[in-house]
Amino acid sequence: MSPRKSKSAFRTITEVADELGVAPYILRFWETKFPQIAPIKNTGGRRYYRPEDVELLRNIQDMLHNQRYTTEGVQRLIREKGVKALMGEEAMKDFFEVPEEVVLNEKSREMVVKLLRELNTVKADLQKALDEEE
Numbered sequence: 001m002s003p004r005k006s007k008s009a010f011r012t013i014t015e016v017a018d019e020l021g022v023a024p025y026i027l028r029f030w031e032t033k034f035p036q037i038a039p040i041k042n043t044g045g046r047r048y049y050r051p052e053d054v055e056l057l058r059n060i061q062d063m064l065h066n067q068r069y070t071t072e073g074v075q076r077l078i079r080e081k082g083v084k085a086l087m088g089e090e091a092m093k094d095f096f097e098v099p100e101e102v103v104l105n106e107k108s109r110e111m112v113v114k115l116l117r118e119l120n121t122v123k124a125d126l127q128k129a130l131d132e133e134e
Helices: 013-020 024-033 051-066 071-087 089-096 106-133
Strands: 047-049
16 A cells, blocks of 8 residues: 555556546546546656546546436536536635745746736637637
8 A cells, every 4th residue: 555645746547546446447548538637648658647637537437427427428518618617616726726825036927927928829829710710
């Protein structure tokens, strides 16, 4: 038995499979059906799941096994409402909010502002491309 990992630790496919009570091949199958599940892979191809991947997998499992959604139904729900809606507000706080105690120095603040500008540019370009498709 391995030592208990922190909530923020990355997990292997075996650890996630054991935690969810499914076989590893099920997780690999879900990765093909839900592109939002994107574990980090090392050069040897070994998967490392981030905490938000594990939470998403837990919610997908619940919808498929307990709520009796079909795979297509879960895909449609994610497509229509997004991953954040699927995971629930409380889980999102753990993974997507910056803690208040984070303080940036001037150089870090400038980098964040620059990155935000770049992200907004990418967002605008993506929106433009989507609008052109319609």
